[in-house]
Amino acid sequence: MDITEALRERIAPDQVITDPAVLESYRRDQAAWADSALPAAVVRARSTDDIVATVQVCLEHDAPVVARGAGTGLSGGANAVPGCVVLAMEQLNQVLEIDPLERLAVVQPGVVNDDLRAAVAQQGLWYPPDPASAPWSTIGGNVATNAGGLCCVKYGVTREYVLGLQLVNGAGELVRVGRRTAKGVAGLDLTALMVGSEGTLGIITEITLKLMPARPPERTVAGFFDRLTDAGEAIAGVARSGVIPSVLELVDSYCLKVVDDWKNMGLSADANYILLANTDAPGAAGDAEAKTLIAAFEQAGATWAGQAESQEEADALFAARRLAYPALERLGPVLTEDVCVPKGNVPAMLARVEQIAEENDVVIATIAHAGDGNLHPCMVTSYDDDSEMEQRCKTAFHQIIDAALELGGTVTGEHGVGLLKMPGLATEVGEPVLQMYRAVKAGLDPKGIFNPGKVF
Structure with missing residues (x-):
């Protein structure tokens, strides 16, 4: 019995895909020029039992298994290898629990990052890791690569928010690692080991995440620079100032132009490089931090520096930052x-x-x-x-x-x-x-x- 037949004995046949055109669509992530191969089959998992069964069949057949979320990766980590089964997680997209008292969420690996953030926001909570791909990338993929994002300058990367995991191990067993409590030092930290392991140590089926309280509105500061090195000096100046911005992003005019050409957002600026910074400190402290950021930009040679006049202006600038990569891909x-x-x-x-x-x-x-x-x-x-x-x-x-x-x-x-x-x-x-x-x-x-x- 070949592996496809074995999978269809354990999993609903319509979930085991062998159509060459569909297999081609699961062949690679977004990394240009990374090697890939056509998988032997794709399993579109609908349950944890599907994942367990797939791993067990792959163990029996000595076949590789490659977990895949949204396919937004940029290093080839989700690319199919010869003879493999691609385990597609996009249908495992449920937020299973939000606990406001413990400030945690339990999610399936196919939950899209922005969907989680929207769900917890309804209860006054916030999930900080926010890669630029947050509207498309999944929490499982974020965990696999230990994703960061715009907010990690102040709030850290994915590993700091993963409390526990359910996963299928190398023996085909469903196990739990980690905790739900605020503290816990029992045993080895296998949760941290799994985060960033890029699917090489097991297949994650469920993720328990730490949440933060919702933040006050942010203030946005921008600085325009003629030279890239001046923008670099401004970044160093912000670090020396003692202010930890909630966001500090660099975008060059080339990126802004390609976004404008695509989306007609009217954002092309009279500058070669733009620094975008946010501060989420409340009240007068936020006002003071914004002034410090502007001063750091000016001291480094900014041709203009100031605070965004409206939330709409700030949102447009950050939307351009997030759209830069897909605009370049065009x-x-x-x-x-x-x-x-x-x-x-x-x-x-x-x-x-x-x-x-x-x-x-x-x-x-x-x-x-x-x-x-x-x-x-x-x-x-x-x-x-x-x-x-x-x-x-x-x-x-x-x-x-x-x-x-x-x-x-x-x-x-x-x-x-x-x-x-x-x-x-x-x-x-x-x-x-x-x-x-x-x-x-x-x-x-x-x-x-x-x-x-x-x-x-």
């Missing part, structure tokens, strides 16, 4: 970086990005979670067959990784290692640490079926 395949450097080295890193773009004759559109040093230089190519341009972009991609490591940074701040960053991770951590990673995987996934060939 021009051609985008190879997206995700390096993170110490805040004090942001100016030097931005200067290196400009130098790398010039040396390789490539367009690098710059967006960044600037407040925590997480930079997203995006190399835009063409949908026309241009192998020379593609090679120049790949060269620039690896040079940016090298530059980040030289400046004390890391190869990925939030997108994950997947396939694209594996050489960079090996350089960053070294072979002894890679062997430790592999030992953990061998212990938790002895048959090696969970997302093989990724990360390490």
